[in-house]
Amino acid sequence: MRYQRYGIAAIMALVIMTTVLTGCGSGKQSKLVEGKTNVVTSFYPLYFLAQQIGGDQANVINLIPAGVEPHDWSPKSQDLETASNAQLFLYNGAGFEGWTDDFLEGLRKDSKLVTKEGSEGIKLIEADGTDEHEHEDHDGKDAGGHHDPHTWVSPKSMKIMAANVLAGLSSVDPEHQAEYEANYKQLESKLTALDDEYTAKLGAAPKKDIVVSHNAFGYLARDYGLRQVSIMGLSPDAEPKAQDLLKIAKFVKENGVKYIFFEELVSDELARTLAREADAETLVLNPVEGLTPDQEKNGDDYFSLMNANLQNLLQALQ
Structure with a gap:
């Protein structure tokens, strides 16, 4: 099968070389204010x-x-x-x-x-x-x-x-x-x-499996009836094992998964390589640990990021 022939060694090298860029915070350092x-x-x-x-x-x-x-x-x-x-x-x-x-x-x-x-x-x-x-x-x-x-x-x-x-x-x-x-x-x-919107729309989605780069969506999966399969562990810089990557590639093919999710603030090389080898595409699923400078400028917040997540989930679960 094709998933057994893809470049695991190359993917493992990517894992080691990847620079984690996860951002967190408002991007502004505030000072104490008297009277508040x-x-x-x-x-x-x-x-x-x-x-x-x-x-x-x-x-x-x-x-x-x-x-x-x-x-x-x-x-x-x-x-x-x-x-x-x-x-x-x-x-x-x-x-x-x-x-x-x-x-x-x-x-x-x-x-x-x-x-x-x-x-x-x-x-x-x-x-x-x-x-x-x-x-x-x-x-x-x-x-x-x-x-x-x-x-x-x-x-x-x-x-x-x-x-x-x-x-x-x-x-x-x-x-x-x-x-x-x-x-x-x-x-x-x-x-x-x-x-309520997550409950109704994800409940009606025909598929329930999500493949993600970072194991950050366990509560979302539990609360809305999804199944999470992750490339990385609980930390975005945790290194997956070669056999785990083979299992994920097999899972993607056998379950008709069309999209592999990656995060905007972490290198997407591993997710994209796995998607390429498993004939899937990629989409963003944001763990909402922080805002990028552009998101700050655009006035994004928890709600806008979670609404974007929902739209991408619905696209992937069709």
């Missing part, structure tokens, strides 16, 4: 939620700048100083940020920073043994059976994260709780509409 609730976030989805819910009363600072891989980022002394003077720190948890334990221990002794875990209350997915990537949870211990941390890629999970952000803001600034709740209700309504 200063919120520090660990990456873009929480930055977006905090801005939407915090509104005029919150000054939101995203730690990870654009162009930096969030799985491997580590804070600097300036980040510690900023957080030490802020009121609220929002992080995803579920093993996404391996640096939080040391970070919080490094805060100034007189810091009154309150922490809130965005993924709290979400039923976490245990990572498949073949896709395990070493993550740690927020207390520095191994994250159980290696959890999939990519909670925000499902609108259902994002609704729970929004409620956690509301709780965090209300706890540090109860004076403006009513305003936060009003902002939250507007956001929650939009997330519910997005969830």
